[in-house]
Amino acid sequence: MSVNTARSLGDFLRSRRSRLDPASFGYSGRRRTPGLRREEVAQRAHISPTWYTWLEQGRGGAPSAEVLDRISGALMLTDTEREHLFMLGLGRPPEVRYKSLEGVHPRLQRLLDSLEASPAIIKTAIWDVVAWNRAAAVVLTDYGTLPPGERNILQFLFRNPTVRAKQHDWESVARFVVGAFRADVARAGLASEVSELVDELCGASPEFEALWRDNDVLNHGDSNGIKRLLHPVLGQIELEYSAFSVDGRPDLGMIVYTPMDPEIAARVKVLAAAKA
Missing domain, CATH: 3.30.450.180 (Beta-Lactamase)
Known part of the structure; x- marks a missing residue:
């Protein structure tokens, strides 16, 4: 992963994290910045808080598809945001996720x-x-x-x-x-x-x-x-x-x-x- 790509990945993670409402996840207490804390995202994604912090800082290395999926779930990403996360982290879109449905938009x-x-x-x-x-x-x-x-x-x-x-x-x-x-x-x-x-x-x-x-x-x-x-x-x-x-x-x-x-x-x- 190039330095610029790693930086873009970190910027994207921070922006998604800042948009989440802590109260909706059961977190309380006063906060100096909006959104979840890094350790809270790491806990939800079942990964190391230190490594997640490095990812946001653009120095965590290339994460695996499994880790990106966990982070995507932790940050409540949409399908479009999840695809963008994979493009930044791995340079490719994620595998197709099949959804059972009977109609379309x-x-x-x-x-x-x-x-x-x-x-x-x-x-x-x-x-x-x-x-x-x-x-x-x-x-x-x-x-x-x-x-x-x-x-x-x-x-x-x-x-x-x-x-x-x-x-x-x-x-x-x-x-x-x-x-x-x-x-x-x-x-x-x-x-x-x-x-x-x-x-x-x-x-x-x-x-x-x-x-x-x-x-x-x-x-x-x-x-x-x-x-x-x-x-x-x-x-x-x-x-x-x-x-x-x-x-x-x-x-x-x-x-x-x-x-x-x-x-x-x-x-x-x-x-x-x-x-x-």
């Missing part, structure tokens, strides 16, 4: 809804769909008709004959999805959390089991970015797709599908409007 839903001709979804690290727009409901799957626990993309692809029949090249799609799913799960540290889902799919689909055994690891940049579907109303359609991370929520990803044919885009918009 209203501003994200408004963003999806503004894409009237482009199907768009937001999925978790384990490929559960948690938000979508009307275009996605009429082109991909009408997720709103399914219980929250049954909106997993892998379940659709390997266990739903209707979804399978819509794929132009099901084998290629399946290989890509399994490889990208494996990468997302590993990145989020969720191998144990998805073991039940993987076991269920292996038992239900020999094709999934074979692909899972192949141990391929892929991301959206490894594909050609084109999805071809046989739609019951629109016929054979081609969609360009792009994947985006969600700011402040590294466990979520947004995928937007854009019709390559303007005429198809116009028809998707009409179908989505009728859905509304």
